[in-house]
Amino acid sequence: MESALEEIEFLALSPNRVEALRHLTEAPRTRRELVELTGASQPTLGRILHDFEERAWIEREDGAYRATVTGTLVSRGFSELVEIFNTDLELRPIVRWLPADAITFDLEHLTAATITKPSRVRPNAPVKRVLNLLRTATEVRVVSYAFNEQSLEVISERTASGDQQFEGVFPAAAIDALADDSQLRDQLRDLLTADGATVRIADGSIPVAATIADSVVHLFLRDDNGILQASVDVDEPEVHAWAENLFSQYWDDATPLTIDQL
Incomplete structure (x- = not known):
């Protein structure tokens, strides 16, 4: 037999x-x-x-x-x-950097994901990937351990023009890093005064960097030393539902950031 x-x-x-x-x-x-x-x-x-x-x-x-x-x-x-x-073949190069403790969806939903890794000629490729998503999205939610300068600039411009609704939750350290720079602090103030833009400060650290740009979910992947190794983004309902739930968990426990705090 x-x-x-x-x-x-x-x-x-x-x-x-x-x-x-x-x-x-x-x-x-x-x-x-x-x-x-x-x-x-x-x-x-x-x-x-x-x-x-x-x-x-x-x-x-x-x-x-x-x-x-x-x-x-x-x-x-x-x-x-x-x-x-x-x-498996697609994810094998990056699987060790996926936030395994946070991911609850089946990895088969990443079959059609776009994986972006830095290279010698494009060391900033993962960041550029998320910037491209931010430039076209009308609704953006971010839960992240950091708020980089380029993302802040794009989000500030699009919310100020009324082209984007934004909600972000970050740890205090990420906000302090922006507030320590006068130019970035001014950009953050402009963001907080825009209609449809809200930022909250998480109580504690955030181990992931997830951006929800309309229906697309983007994740920054870093190693144990905090060095950015890749990004992965996918337009998939199961992953989107997971990201929305993750965002809500941090958002509900966070406190609003006001201009007076900068």
């Missing part, structure tokens, strides 16, 4: 088998159609169809082949397995 792992290996070792079974789950196909769709030779396809019939994954009907219920189940399950490994 074949084991499940042997059956997985049977499919995985032949892209033609994977493609043929997938096409047969979509609609009945003739042998000629399958040759054209997969690029497999007639003899190869003949062996594939024979193997599939032995496993009761397909059946013949009116001169064509179609997937059975179990064939459809196998094809769908194999596709899901491939997606899992694709996600």
